[in-house]
Amino acid sequence: MKKMTGILGIALFLVFILTPAVNAAELPKVIKIGGQGVTSGSKADYGHQMIMGAQMAVEEINNSGGILGSKVEMKFMDSEIKAAVATKNARYLVKDWGAHFLFGIDSSGVSMALAPIMPELDRILIICHGATHKVNEEAIFKKGLRNTFRISVPTYQDGTLPAMIFKDRPEIKRIASLAAAYSYGYSAWEMFEKTLKKYRPDVEVVGKAEAPFLHMDFTPQLNALMAAKPDLILATPWGGEGLMMLRQAILLGLFEQPWFKVWFQCMGGSIDMAEGLTPDVKAGKFHGKLWATARYLWNWPDTPRNKAFVAKFREKFGRFPNYSAANVHTAIYAFKKAVEQTKSLDTQKLIKALEGMKVQAPDGERWIRPEDHQACYTVPAGHYVYDRAVCPNAYLSDLVVIPWEKYYRNPPDYKLP
Amino acid sequence: MSNFIFQALNGLSSAMFLWLVAAGLTVAFGVCGILNVAHGSLYMMGAYFAFTSFQILGLNFWLSLVFALIGAGIIGFLMERFFLRRIYDQPIEFQLILTFAFILVFDNLTKMIWGTMLIIPTMPSLFQGTIPIVGRPFPIYNLFIIFAGIAVALIIWVILNKTWWGMKLRAAASQREMANAIGINIPMLFTAAFVFAALLAAIGGALSTPIRVCDSGVGGAVIIQAFVVTVIGGLGSLKGAFVGALIIGVIGALCTLYVPFIELFVLYLIMAVVLIIRPQGLFGGER
Numbered sequence: 001m002k003k004m005t006g007i008l009g010i011a012l013f014l015v016f017i018l019t020p021a022v023n024a025a026e027l028p029k030v031i032k033i034g035g036q037g038v039t040s041g042s043k044a045d046y047g048h049q050m051i052m053g054a055q056m057a058v059e060e061i062n063n064s065g066g067i068l069g070s071k072v073e074m075k076f077m078d079s080e081i082k083a084a085v086a087t088k089n090a091r092y093l094v095k096d097w098g099a100h101f102l103f104g105i106d107s108s109g110v111s112m113a114l115a116p117i118m119p120e121l122d123r124i125l126i127i128c129h130g131a132t133h134k135v136n137e138e139a140i141f142k143k144g145l146r147n148t149f150r151i152s153v154p155t156y157q158d159g160t161l162p163a164m165i166f167k168d169r170p171e172i173k174r175i176a177s178l179a180a181a182y183s184y185g186y187s188a189w190e191m192f193e194k195t196l197k198k199y200r201p202d203v204e205v206v207g208k209a210e211a212p213f214l215h216m217d218f219t220p221q222l223n224a225l226m227a228a229k230p231d232l233i234l235a236t237p238w239g240g241e242g243l244m245m246l247r248q249a250i251l252l253g254l255f256e257q258p259w260f261k262v263w264f265q266c267m268g269g270s271i272d273m274a275e276g277l278t279p280d281v282k283a284g285k286f287h288g289k290l291w292a293t294a295r296y297l298w299n300w301p302d303t304p305r306n307k308a309f310v311a312k313f314r315e316k317f318g319r320f321p322n323y324s325a326a327n328v329h330t331a332i333y334a335f336k337k338a339v340e341q342t343k344s345l346d347t348q349k350l351i352k353a354l355e356g357m358k359v360q361a362p363d364g365e366r367w368i369r370p371e372d373h374q375a376c377y378t379v380p381a382g383h384y385v386y387d388r389a390v391c392p393n394a395y396l397s398d399l400v401v402i403p404w405e406k407y408y409r410n411p412p413d414y415k416l417p
Numbered sequence: 418m419s420n421f422i423f424q425a426l427n428g429l430s431s432a433m434f435l436w437l438v439a440a441g442l443t444v445a446f447g448v449c450g451i452l453n454v455a456h457g458s459l460y461m462m463g464a465y466f467a468f469t470s471f472q473i474l475g476l477n478f479w480l481s482l483v484f485a486l487i488g489a490g491i492i493g494f495l496m497e498r499f500f501l502r503r504i505y506d507q508p509i510e511f512q513l514i515l516t517f518a519f520i521l522v523f524d525n526l527t528k529m530i531w532g533t534m535l536i537i538p539t540m541p542s543l544f545q546g547t548i549p550i551v552g553r554p555f556p557i558y559n560l561f562i563i564f565a566g567i568a569v570a571l572i573i574w575v576i577l578n579k580t581w582w583g584m585k586l587r588a589a590a591s592q593r594e595m596a597n598a599i600g601i602n603i604p605m606l607f608t609a610a611f612v613f614a615a616l617l618a619a620i621g622g623a624l625s626t627p628i629r630v631c632d633s634g635v636g637g638a639v640i641i642q643a644f645v646v647t648v649i650g651g652l653g654s655l656k657g658a659f660v661g662a663l664i665i666g667v668i669g670a671l672c673t674l675y676v677p678f679i680e681l682f683v684l685y686l687i688m689a690v691v692l693i694i695r696p697q698g699l700f701g702g703e704r
Contacts, residue, residue, distance in 0.1 A: 041634040044533040209677045214638055216629050217434075219427045219559065220670035224677060226553070227420040240535040240630050248628060251540075253547045253554030276537050 027070045027345065028100075033058070033332060034093030035076040035104040036086055037129065037324065042214065042240025043081065045272035046106050046129060046324045051076050052317050053325030054103070057332040067336050068343060075099070081106055081213075083113035090114055094121045100345050101126075103331045106324070108132030108184040111148075115139040118147035122347050124354065126334065128327035129295065131155045132183045133191075136372035137414050146351055149373040151331045151359075151366065152295040152323065153404075155184060157379060158266035159191025160407040160417065161293060162234060165381055165400050167199040172261060176207035176230035178221055178237070178245070185210065185236035188266055192234050195416050206230050211237055211245075218245040222252050232262040242268060243276040250285045261289060268292025269382075271322035274393045281394035282386040292396055293381035295323035296363055299391070300380055300399055309362035320393065321362075323379075330361040334368070371411040378404045419551035424674045425667055426550065430559040432666020433566025437621030438639055439646040439658035440573060441614035447653035448590045448610040451501055452512050455519035456618050457640030462523060463489045463619025464631045465531055468538045471626070478541040485623035486616050493615025497608045505607075520636060527633040536631035544627065558627055565624060569617070570659055577655070586610055590653075645684065649691050651698025660699060 035054050039047035058072045066072060075097055079086040086105065093099040102118075102125040105111050111130030116139070118125045127135065127150040136154060139145045166172050175196065179185035189208075196203050207228035209221035215237065222245070225233060237245050242265060254260055265273070269292040280286065298310050298320045309329075313321040321329075338353035339345065355370035366377040382396035406417055438460050445453045463485045470476040470484035496519065504511045544561055547554030577583035588596040589606050597603045621639075629635075646665050650657025665684055672680040691698060 040528060040533045042535040042630060042632045044535065048534070209673060212681065214634065216625075216635070216638065217431050219556075220424060220431065220673035221677070223420075223424050223427050223670070224674040227423075227674065240537075240632060243535075243537055244628070244630055247537075247540075251547070251556040251558065251628065256554070272534075279539065 027068055027339070027343070029070060030073050031067055031070045031101075031339070031345070032097065032099045033072060033074050033101045033103065033335065034090075034097060034099030035074060035102070035328065036079040036089045036093070037076070037104040038081045038106045039076075039078040040080060043106065043238070043272075046239065046270070046322065047076075047078060047104075049271065049322040049325040050104050050128065050328045052313070052319075053321065053328035054332060056313060056316060056325075057329045061332070061336060067339050072332075072336075076104070079104070079106065079110055081110060083110050086110040087113055087117060090117060090121060090125075094123050099123065101335045103328055103335070104128055105130045108134070108187075109182060111135045111150075112139060112183070115145045115148040116143075119145065121147075123147065124149065124335070124338075124347060124350055126151050126331040128152050128331050129324050131158065131295075132187055133409065133414075134183065134187070136369075136374040137409070137411070140374075141372040141411050146373065147347065149334075149354055149368060149375075151334060151361075151368075151375045152327045153377070153379055154374060155187040155191060156408050157293055157295065158184075158188035158236065159234075160195045160409070161379075161381060161402060162264045162266075162291070163192045163195035163199070164402050164407050164417075166232060166262065166264075167196055169262075172231045173202060174204055174206045174229065174231045176205070176225045176228060176233045177209065178218070178225060178233055178235040179208070179210040180236040180238065180241075181210040181212045188236050189234060191416075198416060207233075211241070215241055216244060218248045219252065222249050222254060226252065226254055226257070229257075229259050231259065232264065233260075234264045234266065235268075236266050238267045238270070239272060242273055246277065246290070247280070250280060255285060255287050255289050263290050264381075265290065265292040267294060268384075269294030269297055269323075269396050271298075271320050271393070274320075274384075274395060277384060278386065278392075278394045281384045286384060288383055288385075290384045291381060292384065293379060294396075295379060296321075296326040296361070297323075297379060297382075297396060297399070298326075299395055300401075301363055303364065305360070305364070306362045320391070326362050330359060330366065333361075334359040334366075369411075374408075376404050376408060378402070419553065420674060421671070422551050423553050423555070424670050426555060426563070427559065428667035428670025429663070430562045430566075430666075431670060432662045433562050434621050434625055434639075435642055435646050435666055436566050436659055436662035437569060437617055437624070438643040439650070439662055440569070440655060441617030441621075442640075442643050442647055443650075443653060443655050443658045444617065445611055445614040446647075447655070448586055449497070449501070449607045449614075450505065451516070451611070452509060452652075453501075453516045453614070454513060454640060455496075455516040455523065455636070456614070456643065457636030457638070458520050458523035459489050459493065459615045459618035459636075460622035460625075460639050461527065461631075461633070461636035462492055463622030464626050464629075464635065465527055465536075465622075466619070467623035467626050468536055468631045469531075471541070472536075472538050478543060482620065482623050485619050489615045489619030489622075490612050493612040494608060496615075497611035501611065502604065502607070523636065524633050531631065531633075533633065538626040538631065540627040556628075562624060569620065573617075573655060582609075645688055648688055648698060651701030654698065654700040657698050657700030 037047035471481035650661030
């Protein structure tokens with residue numbers, strides 16, 4: 001009996017050892033990864049940076065032997081930030097092109113549109129930019145759409161983090177919003193207002209303005225807010241719109257007003273904005289009042305890993321990496337790690353592998369929270385400065401680092417921290 | 418009260434951009450009978466030409482405007498002479514399809530020439546700074562836009578009402594066959610009118626570059642607003658385009674100040690009310 005048990009045990013052990021090898025052998029020679037992001041219009045740089053980040057990751061992976069020997073092939077499509085286009089792209093990438101994995105996505109609306117179709121496509125989507133908390137809190141956690149993950153920070157970064165920073169600035173009492181008139185803008189402001197008021201009941205909302213997507217003339221909104229003389233404006237229009245808005249704010253003389261103290265540009269730390277803002281920052285037109293954060297900052301943390309990533313990116317593309325590049329790079333490595341762990345392209349196995357995974361990003365370790373598939377990591381905020389010796393572009397300095405645990409909302413109740 | 422005045426001035430400068438685009442749309446429709454949905458693309462081309470000449474070729478601001486006008490004028494000429502002229506007698510659906518195709522062509526053309534990245538031109542030093550109005554700093558450039566818009570309105574009025582060419586244009590607009598019968602060269606006049614419409618769009622685009630960005634999708638955004646303006650003012654009426662632009666620009670700005678979350682609702686409500694009470698627009702029928 002003991003002999004039989006021993007033979008059975010050895011047999012089971014061999015099966016355990018050999019099974020992964022069999023699965024690995026079943027991996028196709030080429031693993032196809034399909035990305036999409038905005039590559040046209042006023043926000044085109046986000047998609048182009050995604051392509052750069054993806055190219056870099058794919059080259060690195062292929063040069064080091066691929067994923068368990070399988071080469072990686074990437075195709076990237078323009079989502080045009082339209083849900084219908086992104087849905088069509090996703091179907092094409094999976095059904096026609098044969099993608100094993102999807103990544104990218106710039107907007108909250110597109111993220112919410114894709115999450116429900118991923119189970120039908122039987123693929124994993126890792127969102128690298130779209131920020132609405134509704135993706136992780138509602139679509140994934142409450143509705144159980146578990147094929148979707150997000151490797152980038154959600155709107156906690158845009159609403160809760162600035163509130164945690166400015167609650168300690170007693171001179172800021174009058175706050176105002178200039179919101180992008182859709183889910184992302186509303187969510188960011190709601191989180192900012194609620195969190196700040198929780199710590200600082202004396203704070204007063206003196207103005208609210210909003211602008212629809214692809215808005216061009218912000219002067220009426222800016223003038224309306226200036227009439228209320230806020231100490232701080234939290235603004236969510238991003239990319240080209242954000243640049244136009246800030247340029248118009250300079251023209252209106254907002255930053256020269258003695259009563260005005262802080263403009264917080266939620267995603268203003270992006271590279272396209274840094275490049276576009278450089279002449280004005282250099283000329284001192286913001287008077288140190290322009291604050292921003294991002295979903296990754298090239299100059300934080302000051303670690304060899306991050307420095308190496310930035311140096312390699314600059315050498316390859318001649319630009320600094322935006323967060324969309326760093327996040328796509330990380331998403332592809334997370335997928336690689338999941339495939340290597342499971343030695344399979346089976347979606348359910350990959351989902352399990354990604355849940356709770358700790359993946360190395362350029363800025364350090366990101367933990368993918370198993371309950372809502374949200375990557376947890378810290379990104380600081382700072383104010384814009386220009387120093388040619390540090391960087392040819394304007395950049396965020398005097399960074400305020402608050403650990404993610406202090407500003408992320410958490411399942412199951414997602415209460416404010 | 419100062420907020421009201423200041424915001425109304427802001428609205429006025431926004432209105433002038435709308436006016437320039439809507440005026441061209443009106444001329445093309447009023448004279449040639451062409452509903453040019455690609456008119457926003459001509460605005461966009463004007464912006465790109467101005468950027469290229471000012472920022473890349475290093476021309477001064479005024480020469481860059483001239484460069485933009487020449488470029489857009491040539492495009493307008495080619496569009497009318499080789500494409501639109503062939504469908505004047507066709508149903509309006511043909512115009513919509515053809516001009517929509519032009520939107521796609523121009524959008525992709527700009528991407529091929531200038532790339533897909535947005536372009537951020539700089540403010541000419543001449544217009545940098547603000548001047549105090551009702552105790553608040555008002556951008557010099559916005560003030561310039563208000564004067565430029567009014568100047569263009571006056572120039573159009575003089576051309577249409579005080580020149581021989583304007584008389585011929587009005588004659589062709591109201592009675593094409595009769596004008597032809599008395600010896601007016603209608604095809605040439607239509608080409609000139611369409612080029613004139615393209616110039617109006619281009620000047621709007623060129624003037625927008627110091628405070629907005631050059632972007633391949635900007636034409637689509639502009640044309641929607643221009644259509645709202647012309648629906649309110651009356652398609653084919655220049656007076657209507659001017660008043661419509663003022664309504665949309667100024668009321669939109671004031672709504673942003675007083676009722677910020679229903680600004681768009683108010684603007685489209687105005688359009689709906691005009692359509693119900695006076696479907697031809699406030700000045701519809703007048704040329």
